[in-house]
Amino acid sequence: MSGPLRVIEGGRAGEPTPGLLIVGAGEVVTMTGDLRRGVEQGEVGRLAAPDPGGPGAPVVAIWEGRIVGVGARRDVEAVLEADGYVLGRFARLDAGGGAVTPGLVDPHTHLLFAGTRADELVARQQGASYLDILQAGGGILSTVAATRAASEGELLAHGRRWLEEMLGHGVTTVEAKSGYGLDLETELRLVEVAFRLGEEGPIDVVPTWLGAHAVPAEYRVRPDGTEAYVQSVVEEQLPGIAAHGRARFADAFCEMGVFSPEQTRRVLEAAAGYGLGSRLHADELAPSGGAELAAELGAASADHLGTPSDAGIDALAAAAETDAPVVATLLPVTTWFLMKDHHAPARAFIERGIPVAIGTDFNPGTSPTPNLPLAMSMACINLRLTPDEALAAVTINAAHALSLDEEIGSLEPGKLADVVIWRVPSSNQIPYWPGADLVRTVIKRGRVVFERA
Numbered sequence: 001m002s003g004p005l006r007v008i009e010g011g012r013a014g015e016p017t018p019g020l021l022i023v024g025a026g027e028v029v030t031m032t033g034d035l036r037r038g039v040e041q042g043e044v045g046r047l048a049a050p051d052p053g054g055p056g057a058p059v060v061a062i063w064e065g066r067i068v069g070v071g072a073r074r075d076v077e078a079v080l081e082a083d084g085y086v087l088g089r090f091a092r093l094d095a096g097g098g099a100v101t102p103g104l105v106d107p108h109t110h111l112l113f114a115g116t117r118a119d120e121l122v123a124r125q126q127g128a129s130y131l132d133i134l135q136a137g138g139g140i141l142s143t144v145a146a147t148r149a150a151s152e153g154e155l156l157a158h159g160r161r162w163l164e165e166m167l168g169h170g171v172t173t174v175e176a177k178s179g180y181g182l183d184l185e186t187e188l189r190l191v192e193v194a195f196r197l198g199e200e201g202p203i204d205v206v207p208t209w210l211g212a213h214a215v216p217a218e219y220r221v222r223p224d225g226t227e228a229y230v231q232s233v234v235e236e237q238l239p240g241i242a243a244h245g246r247a248r249f250a251d252a253f254c255e256m257g258v259f260s261p262e263q264t265r266r267v268l269e270a271a272a273g274y275g276l277g278s279r280l281h282a283d284e285l286a287p288s289g290g291a292e293l294a295a296e297l298g299a300a301s302a303d304h305l306g307t308p309s310d311a312g313i314d315a316l317a318a319a320a321e322t323d324a325p326v327v328a329t330l331l332p333v334t335t336w337f338l339m340k341d342h343h344a345p346a347r348a349f350i351e352r353g354i355p356v357a358i359g360t361d362f363n364p365g366t367s368p369t370p371n372l373p374l375a376m377s378m379a380c381i382n383l384r385l386t387p388d389e390a391l392a393a394v395t396i397n398a399a400h401a402l403s404l405d406e407e408i409g410s411l412e413p414g415k416l417a418d419v420v421i422w423r424v425p426s427s428n429q430i431p432y433w434p435g436a437d438l439v440r441t442v443i444k445r446g447r448v449v450f451e452r453a
Contacts, residue, residue: 019090020062020417020446023073025049025100026425028058030070031396031410035327037320038353041397042388044427045410047071052097060100061090062417065446070411093448098440099427101391102411103172103418105398106372107329108303108359111162111176111197111205112155112190115146117365124339130285130366131257140180140214143364147180147190155193162362163203165370167450170439172418174203175359175402177251179210182229184240187211195246202442202449206402208279211237212252212259212267230263234270242274248402249300253281254290261289268297277403283308284334294326295319301357301401303329305344313345317352327401328354330393331361332378338366346383356385357401358393377434387428417446 022028030045047058047070054073061069061076063085069076077087120133133139147155159176166174176197178190191207198205211233219225219232241247250271254264268278278297282290284304291312294302302316305328319326330344349356358379361367369375376390385393399409407416421441422430430438442450 018064019085020443021090021092022060022062022095022100022419022421023057023092024052024097025058025095025421026052026097027427028060028070028100028411029102029391029427030412031102031392032070032412033396033410035325035355035400035405036392036397037325037355038350041350041356041392042386044388044391046427060411060419062419062443062446063090065417067411067413067415067417069413093421093441095421096440097425099422099424099429100411101170101420101422101427102395102409103420103442103444104170104372104394105402105404105409106166106171106174106359106362106394107301107327107357107398107401108331108361109174109176110179110361110363111174112159112178112193113143113147113180113364114150114154114158115143115364116368117142120365130338134214137217139365141217143180144182144214144216148183148186152189152193155189156196159193159197160200162370163197163205166372167203167442168437168439168452169371169373170420170422170442171372172203172420172442172444173206173399173402173404173408175206175208175249177208177210177213178247179213179251182211182213182216184237187237188240188244191241191244191246202444202447206249206404207247208249208251209237209241209247209271209276210251210253211241212264214253214258226259226263230259230266233267238267238270238274242276247276249279250276251279251281254288254293255281255284256286256288261293264290264293265297268299272297279303279401283312287312291316298324299326300403301327301329303359304331304334305349306335306340306342308345313348313352313354316349316354320353320355325355327357327397329357329359329398329401330379330383331359331367331375332382333369333375334361334367336378336382337368343382346379346385350389355397355400356389356393357397358390359398371435373430373438374435376431380431387431390431391427417443419443423452
């Protein structure tokens with residue numbers, strides 16, 4: 001997958017250098033500043049390069065894994081020298097006229113699972129709905145059976161394969177949910193594997209515990225199955241997950257026919273008591289009170305939001321006016337793959353000032369794609385986001401959805417040097433070429449980790 005590194009002077013692929021100076025960019029898109037909401041969703045901090053080789057051309061300066069300068073080359077070099085940096089210790093990396101952006105952040109994936117659900121595509125073509133398949137023992141439940149039988153080694157190999165794919169699409173940070181175990185033993189294994197993959201790198205992995213993803217088969221035969229399972233999630237799974245100490249967030253599937261808002265609240269409030277942040281699968285298939293609950297709980301994000309109620313949109317808009325906005329994380333590939341004729345009301349969210357992020361929802365049943373730029377294309381085509389709004393949705397806003405916006409999501413001094421160089425001159429072309437391999441170089445924490453010849 002990797003090719004030779006185009007370093008003009010100093011350093012070589014795979015070796016960290018004290019400093020790196022990215023030159024020759026067609027443009028640098030910084031995303032400098034805070035979370036984008038409302039009209040700000042499309043403000044991206046674009047630095048144009050009328051003369052890519054000239055002293056006014058934009059550059060990105062990196063030192064020991066962090067960004068130390070962004071702007072016109074002459075200005076950045078002057079500041080570096082004034083701060084005591086030796087310019088000769090910066091290797092120069094030629095972007096070849098390509099756009100330079102922050103590393104992409106995928107804020108919603110189900111990275112770890114076993115098996116596939118290819119047969120469900122045909123079932124949906126024949127008219128079966130998502131809940132029809134689930135109630136028949138398929139869907140999530142079939143993946144649970146396969147995942148419970150998978151070893152830690154098999155899950156690690158699976159995760160490495162798909163993280164490599166994601167890296168090739170410019171992703172430098174992902175959230176990875178559990179939720180395909182639905183018992184303490186397997187949920188712990190999934191969270192541990194996600195944590196280990198993040199430790200291996202180069203992609204940072206944020207583990208989320210999703211014990212309340214569905215009611216497992218062994219509880220469905222009981223008259224009190226859903227309530228009994230929620231009790232087991234709160235009293236058995238959650239204490240074990242908390243003691244394990246790897247998960248950063250707790251998630252729950254608040255949806256009609258899955259878990260009610262009251263059941264979801266019990267799980268997430270209990271998780272908050274152990275210090276886990278909250279996120280929700282909310283209102284994917286029907287207005288189910290998920291958006292309202294996310295605002296009430298101060299969740300980091302409410303995800304899917306294919307069918308929120310007017311009250312739910314009002315609640316998210318009210319939260320957006322506070323210091324703790326709930327990010328609306330939309331998953332347009334899922335809606336498309338489920339063959340739905342409706343889409344999340346992204347424009348309504350943006351008009352109400354609600355910050356919007358975009359994720360792949362990578363999973364074996366409803367969104368089997370690791371391609372975040374493809375999700376950007378879907379967001380532009382089906383959700384009517386502009387290319388700049390879509391880029392904000394997979395950088396600074398996605399970072400905010402993971403509570404990582406102080407470290408990643410934009411190119412500005414002090415932040416981690418997670419950077420992508422693209423094989424197109426403008427970031428506006430990223431969603432324009434659906435599914436294309438457009439990434440030239442990925443830099444993670446100041447080190448080149450992917451290079452396409």
